[in-house]
Amino acid sequence: MLPHPPLLLITDRHQARTDLSDVLEASFGAGLRWTSVREKDLAPAEQVDLVRRLLPVAHAHGACLTLHGTAALALEAGADGVHLPSGADVNAARALLGPDALIGLSVHSMAEVTAAPPSASYLVAGPAFETASKPGYGPALGPEGLAQLARATALPLLALGGLDRHTLLLCQDSGLAGAAVMGGVMRANDPAAEVRALLAAIG
Numbered sequence: 001m002l003p004h005p006p007l008l009l010i011t012d013r014h015q016a017r018t019d020l021s022d023v024l025e026a027s028f029g030a031g032l033r034w035t036s037v038r039e040k041d042l043a044p045a046e047q048v049d050l051v052r053r054l055l056p057v058a059h060a061h062g063a064c065l066t067l068h069g070t071a072a073l074a075l076e077a078g079a080d081g082v083h084l085p086s087g088a089d090v091n092a093a094r095a096l097l098g099p100d101a102l103i104g105l106s107v108h109s110m111a112e113v114t115a116a117p118p119s120a121s122y123l124v125a126g127p128a129f130e131t132a133s134k135p136g137y138g139p140a141l142g143p144e145g146l147a148q149l150a151r152a153t154a155l156p157l158l159a160l161g162g163l164d165r166h167t168l169l170l171c172q173d174s175g176l177a178g179a180a181v182m183g184g185v186m187r188a189n190d191p192a193a194e195v196r197a198l199l200a201a202i203g
Helices: 020-029 043-058 071-075 090-097 112-115 144-151 167-171 191-203
Strands: 007-010 034-037 064-068 082-083 101-106 122-127 157-160 177-179
Touching: 007 191, 020 034, 020 043, 020 191, 034 043, 043 064, 043 071, 043 157, 064 071, 064 101, 071 082, 082 090, 090 101, 112 144, 112 177, 122 144, 144 157, 177 191
Parallel strands: 007 034, 007 177, 034 064, 064 082, 082 101, 101 122, 122 157, 157 177
Antiparallel strands: none
16 A cells, blocks of 8 residues: 555655755654655665665654665665666565565556556656656656556556646646655755645645
């Protein structure tokens, strides 16, 4: 079951204007209940240390904190789950992390969506729109492309890429279970205000 509200904030300390703990504290205070640490340029031990430092911030607000990476690293860090890259072994991650862990999988095509095993908690499809965080990263799916993917799976589908309060409104009828965001909140002068706007657009 996805955290509620179904807005996932993915970290990027290089884009963040302040320390990640400050960004998360502000975001959780604004109603966010789910974040994933995606700092893959850090050494595994440093990722573990970062997750362990941020977990109390999340749990103090009743929020979930997952890790973009491997299931083994998420387990070592004590994270609430893991987000896996496309093609990763979801069943192996589920066997390692247990039935209550949040396990997500990135997908970029209809074939990847239909191949996703039911042991996944959710899928993330992108890029939904052109994104400043990953310019040129594949053709944008747009609302209709997202709707086609959402109809093809029983798993909750989240959109990622180029999402803000305006583009989220365009996706309201796409059958999405939620949205994943990164740069818009990380770069914001006021992360709390940005999170509140995104939550309002999700509805």
